[in-house]
Amino acid sequence: MPYTISRRPLRPLRATAALAAVAATLAVSTVVLAPPAAADDGFSDQCTFPNKKYPGRPWALQRVLLDELWSQSKGKGVRVAVIDTGVDVKNPQLTHAVDVKSGRNLLPKNLKDSNGDKIARGSENGTTDTVGHGTKVAGIIAARPVSGTGFVGLAPEATIIPIEQNDADGHGTVDTLTAAVNYAIQADADVINISQDTSNAVKPDPSLESAIDTALSKKIVVVASAGNGGQGGNVKKTYPASFPGVLAVAASDRNNERASFSQSGDFVGVAAPGVDMISTVPKGGHCSDNGTSFSAPYVSGVAALIKAKHPDWTAREVVAQIEQTAERTIAGHDRLVGWGVVDPVRALTEDDHPIESPNPQDGLTKAQAPSPAKLQLGETPDEHDARLATYVALGAAVLVAGLGGTAVATRDARKRARRVAGLD
CATH class of the missing domain: 1.10.287 (Helix Hairpins)
Structure with a gap:
């Protein structure tokens, strides 16, 4: 059934070949996805549910001094709403990370496929994930440590609120996303992660922006993926990432540079690892994937850590802290990676007082002029x-x-x- 602009379907930003094939079947628009990248340390990018455990520490976590980070905060008491394709709690790293009582399935009821056959909606508490997208997102934020793997969430004591709002067939709409944001507010979320955007980057109905404004007014940090349509230097706004107050996250690679697929634009707030991202999958184990979908939860994890340490900070202050402490090589904002690549440790340690906006000069490493040698005439003492x-x-x-x-x-x-x- 065709949708009007105000009912335009949303897409999870995923990059595996199987999911790309599903996305290509959407009648409304073609989705440009991130190109495949080499799997992390030889870990197979063929993903099944369940899958084997990733044995080592993924590169995106190796770049962080986790002991120093967690000496400041582990995210305890912070609730992060994952508005996505659901979160599977059968993965042992998520079983105790998800508040199943607060979860919600907001997909339309009585869904049917092109043949008129009924499509299963899944559990009403949002813990069914046939795609695996939402389970990966949740793992990057708050997966608990377990033996046999070095993968763990950045905020391993935060709590996930699973909100199933989309599926592999793209039944999520602006209406369901708006309802999901409103539900996250009611469920007492401290952070909202949205790893999807509207088709063709069309600005949606004002109801979605209004819901996000309400969340921001209640000190809820809203983090959204910037999008995967940045090939060839393409610059455009995506939604909801472009709404004022939302922290839009681009993807960076192992060299702290913009990933080739990552969407560029003035709306980008920061970048975070988004290539060869290891995370949890339904029923257990891990898979590797690419996309700004997995950069956003990396930043949501950092936001959860800050909220746990500074519960009175506003959403703007948390966002400004993340932007201010990001690693950058130029003064000011850059349309490729925003204020730079997020630095979790600096965000949690250089936090003497809250700020409303980042200072372009702060955070730059400046070369110091050598001290001139003292001229001494005759003998020194x-x-x-x-x-x-x-x-x-x-x-x-x-x-x-x-x-x-x-x-x-x-x-x-x-x-x-x-x-x-x-x-x-």
Whole structure:
């Protein structure tokens, strides 16, 4: 059934070949997805549910001093709404991370496919995820540590509110997304993660922006993926990431540079790792994926840590803190990576007081001019003392040698005198 602009379907930003094939079947628009990238450390990018565990520490976590980060906060008490394709709690790393009582399935009821057959909606508490997208997003935020893997969420004591609002067939609309944001507010969310956008980057009905404004007014941090349509330097706004107050997240690669697929634009707030992202999948185990969909929850995890440490900070203050402490090489904002690539440790340690907006000059590493050498005429005090000490030592040596020579001469003279006198 065709949709009007105000009912335009939303798309999860995913990058695997199987999901790309599903997205390509959407009647309303073609989705440009992130190109495939090499799997992290040889980990297979063929994803099944369940899948094997990732044995090591993923690169996106290796770049963070986790012990130092978690000495500041682990996100305890913070509630993060994941508005997505659902969150599967059968994965052991998410079983105790998800508040199943607060979850909600907001997909339309009585869904039917193109043949008129009924489509299963899944559980009413949002814990069904046939796509795997929402489960990956939730894992990056708050997966609990378990043996056998180095993967863990950035905020491992935060709580996930699962809100199923979209599926593999793109049944999510602006209406369902608006309802999801409103529901997250009612469920006492502190952070809302939205890893999807409207088709063709069309600005949606004002109801969605109004819902987000309400969330912001209640100190809820709203984080959204910037989009995967940035190939060839393409610059355009995406929604809801472009709404004022929303922290739009681009994707960075292992070199802290914009990933080739990441959407660029003045609305981008920061960038975060979005290539070869390891995370949890339904029924257990891990998979690797690419996209700004997985950069956004990386930042949502940092936001959760800040909210736990500074519960009174406003949404704007949390966003400004993340932007201010991001790693950047130029002063000010850049349309490719915003204020820079997020630095979780700096965001949690350089937080003496809240700020409303980032300072373009702060955070830059500036070269320091060398200190000029002090011009010294004549001896320095140390050199004078060293010279006197040398003189004293030499004088003592000469004196000892002189006394020794005099004693020998006196002894020899006495011996000669005795021989002359016939005493010897």
